[in-house]
Amino acid sequence: MTQRAGTQVLVSVGSNIERERHIVEGIAALKELDANCRSSRVFEAVPVGFEGPNFYNLVVELHTDLTLEGIVAALREIESRWGRERDAVKFRDRTLDIDLLTYGDRVQAEGPTLPRKDVYKFAFTLWPLAELCPEQVIPGDTQTYEQAWNAFSDEQPLWPVSDFSV
Template sequence: MAQILLGLGSNHQAEARLTNALKRLEQKLDQLTTSDWFESHALRGGANYLNLVASASTDLSIDELRKLLHQIEDEQGRTRGDEDRRCALDIDLICYDRQQLTTENYKLPREDILEHAHVLWPLALLCPQETHPELGIPYAQLWESRKDTLLRNQTLWLLGK
């Protein structure tokens, strides 16, 4: 089974959509565990987001998993595009079994880990000793070294579970 990390976020009916998404993920994935929830300013304007990170195990391939994540997003009303700055649900595959790969459609591990507080802080809390697949540095250590810079670029509040 592959060990995976997912990033989830929403800024439109966020609590209900994230809760529904987690229920669906629990049905399809094994050993689903979630970080605390965070509220963050939207990076490109719009309403604040609720964000969290989840870890799980799966027998699905990367492509099958990405298809499942898009299906869950669509079920929760996700529309692609940025017309009104509302996002019903965004589920990103952050890591898949420590693989390092780049395709036309995605990169693993996802660059958001190092670029956004709403990804790295929850990771540091959920799996502090797990290491970044490319850098080999634990997420807690990465957060400590990058938090001042990341929090200058994005305001984030820890809400709890």
């Protein structure tokens, strides 16, 4: 893989309200930050932590010259554009949910936590990461995304959406 300019940023993108529309709009907005961003396949997953319609999820890799604070603000602005309320209940339906998973090789315990704990916790995050960046070592770890996915043992229903690509 060719090295690209800027800091590599990995984000998860999800929606369970008008899923296709919001995923497409979210990717279009991320392309405003990096026209050459690339993404995993789209996966369908049951909600974790609450009852509701299934989610569409994927992971997007982009490169940016924005600072950590700048990329966090940009991602929040995209979510807000599509109706995300910052003070809303954590486990609920979402038009568009974009979470910063990694910012380069940065590792930190707070403000935001990097890498985000979702990398290890949710199949809908780890499988797309393993697909998109299989040989990349997880920041602050010794294993690759593919190795982490192969060792993942939680049973969380998840499957690729064969008729939807971004």
